[in-house]
Amino acid sequence: MGTDVRPADGSQPAPKRVIAHLDCDAFYASVELLRRPEPRDKAVIVAHDGPRSVVTTASYAARRYGVGSAMPLSRAKRLCPHAILVPPDFASYKRVSRELWAIVSGRLGALQHLGLDEAYADLTGVEKPVRVLRELVAEVRGRTGITVSVGIGPSRLVAKICSDLGKPAGFVAMGREEAARRFAGHPPKLLPGIGPKSAERLRELGIETIGQLQRTPLETLTARFGANHGADLLRRAHFHDDSPVETERVLKSRSNERTFDEDVASLAELEEVLRRLARELCEGLRRRGTRGRTIAIKVRLDDWTTVTRARTIDAHTNDTALVTEVALELLRAYAPPRPVRLLGVRLAGFDEEGGGAAAPPRNAAQLALPL
Template identity: 60%
Template sequence: MAATRCPGGPRGSGACRCACASAPTAPPPPRVARSDGSTSTGASSCPGTARGSTAGARLAARRSATAPSASRTSRCRAARRSPSACAGAASPCPSSTAAPTSAGASTTSPARPSARWASAPPARSSRPSDRRAGATRPDPTGTGTRTCVRIPSGPRRTIGGDVSRRIAHLDIDAFYASVELQRRPELRGLPVIVSGDGPRAVVTTASYEARRFGVGSAMPTAQARRLCPDAVLVPPDFEAYRAASRTVMALVRATVDTVEVVGLDEAYLDLTGLFSPKAEMRRLVQRIRETTGLSASVGIGPSKLVAKVASDAEKPRGFLVLEREEAVRRFADASPGLVPGIGPKTVERLAALGIETLAQLAATPDEILADRFGTNQGPWLRRRGAFLDDAPVSEERIAVSESRERTFDVDVREPHEMEEHLRRMAAELCDGLTRQDRRARTIAIKVRLDDWTTVTRARTIPEYTAEPDRVAGVAVELLRAYAPARPVRLLGVRMASFAHEAAANAGRGDQLALEV
């Protein structure tokens, strides 16, 4: 007797086009002959069951118990076998459908989708209507329909990830000293102080090795040398520092569009809209290191204030990301002087009110602060204590004042000598303003006596000017009116209230000429 096999159907058709679906189910099944002369029951001839009636029955029972729906049934394996007729099957082929069989009889199984569509993950449609939850598309096999279920992928995201503001502050570690160490590698690991060597010189910056001895910027050099006698004193070379700064800022501007440079060694970067701000900043720090040999500290937060404090918190080579609430908790017990814009004098005045921490400052009512510091500065101080800041990152940073100062190696006692210094500094100041095409109305002087008493005097004139004689004349008049009673160790000239500010404040009324 010829061997009988289930021919199945085309791969993935979802139908077994044989007579097994309509074969009698009453036992015992007929025995059929194989091509090798052996015989077996008809149950083994259908590929939908295992070989042998007993094993096939057990397998069919397990499948029916564990497969709650047709989607769990495997596709007919007959396509991988030699085609022949399937006769006398003990049970219907598991892949048969409600379509009529080749014998013209109807099967007892309900219509079911193709096994491929039931088990394979759905392909994503490019049409928005097809991606809606509950939208349907026809099954390509024609045996049923498929429901497209949209799987949630988490919170809604934009191309920039977090839609909130993200600001970074980048600060080159010990910038001047680091530039000198690049030029003189033999000084690495040694305490280095960048400073002049005059009797009135002050420290420009110091390496971290020198800072361990208490040496800091703006400290008198004589005091720094007492704290660290073995320090190497290096004179400043500002041209080299400016060249290094240009290289660093070129790398910064190649990373983000909006950059606010606030010095040779630091800048604010607006990272809002970047997909991965932290990764971008880490790559920038690495590029700076590879290009210049300089290390940098980075702080990232929702505002310039949080970013600045974060970058200072873990120097050198720090990288700290803080939200405003995290900054409030982390620095709650810190002095108000930690926050940029709150200087030593203000810290003393706050301490007189019993406010010695940022947490206390943030909790102080505006009315109390306004009574002591004014209606503008009082509430501003409370906001600084709470790390509230909405100042934008501005690409164009214009100085609100320009000044020239000089600390004398020997205290100046003669009035005419003081006036000569003022005229020389006024000429230098006006020369710089003329090159920038800037003019101002407010002229001020700064006088520091030998006992470190510091006094300022200012006058606002009717017209804008950058004429050396006009500026020097006002500065000398202010000095004569003050008439220092003690020798002077420092003199300075400053100009403010520039013409561009008047254009910005147009319509607010004319400014009066005042003398302070």
């Protein structure tokens, strides 16, 4: 996964960088199968049963029929009508997640968590890291019943892609140069950080594979994407990535949203839902002692058009009355032109120390709230 570079002064070379990405296989479905009598090879779909529900996750037996996360449940049922439908139980998932990652961190130290079911670990300088990880995967499986796929590389970028290879129970190690060769024929969207919009803009330039992106002149990319994004695309295509494993995660935002079973056209009804969402959001923030300055709403129309509106106030707050009033003003100013499928409220721009000046608890109209 690279070679040591010996410094000119003759001192010992810096150890090769070794990053691992650990990803639990179909985590929610795996937790459900562990506590149910059905055989492990059964098709299981984790989702609330409703006309507007989407799939939270699915077992690999269900995925073989084309069922995937975020798919409308109605379509998943058509693809796999014999699947067992299980409502999500996030309290259980969090409990198993805590147990699992306690085992992992006990062996590997600090982790960068990406959610309940995946994390990065920096094993640079660890003796025989591949053996350590294989033993860890076996221990996790034996103690929790959860299977973890592992990707190992010189960077988070390579490790992330490797962990998806051979799932379930994948275990792949690869260097940067090998990754650049092996994935040259794959579409650019394989690379983390290249989403659907960037992939479409690349296709407009005739770039449909990572190999083609590797051979594209930097000038062409910067002309289309700008200096920073264009250079980043080329770096990713060659699998260059020196981003650190960040073991202290800074909370950037918290949100609360609701998808309606039937589209809502009534502004009065939307306002009532928004009030409830804001209240629940602020109650959770107060329990954590967290306050933010940027208040935002998210509105998804019945044609899937998604709009966000935000306003930054003068001081950090988690006051229900203030957040609610600003959110309502944003909703009324937008005035959804079509029935609404999803509505949400978000607070961001947190005070890092939990201190800072708090916003007055009442009457948002007394504050200067720039548009």
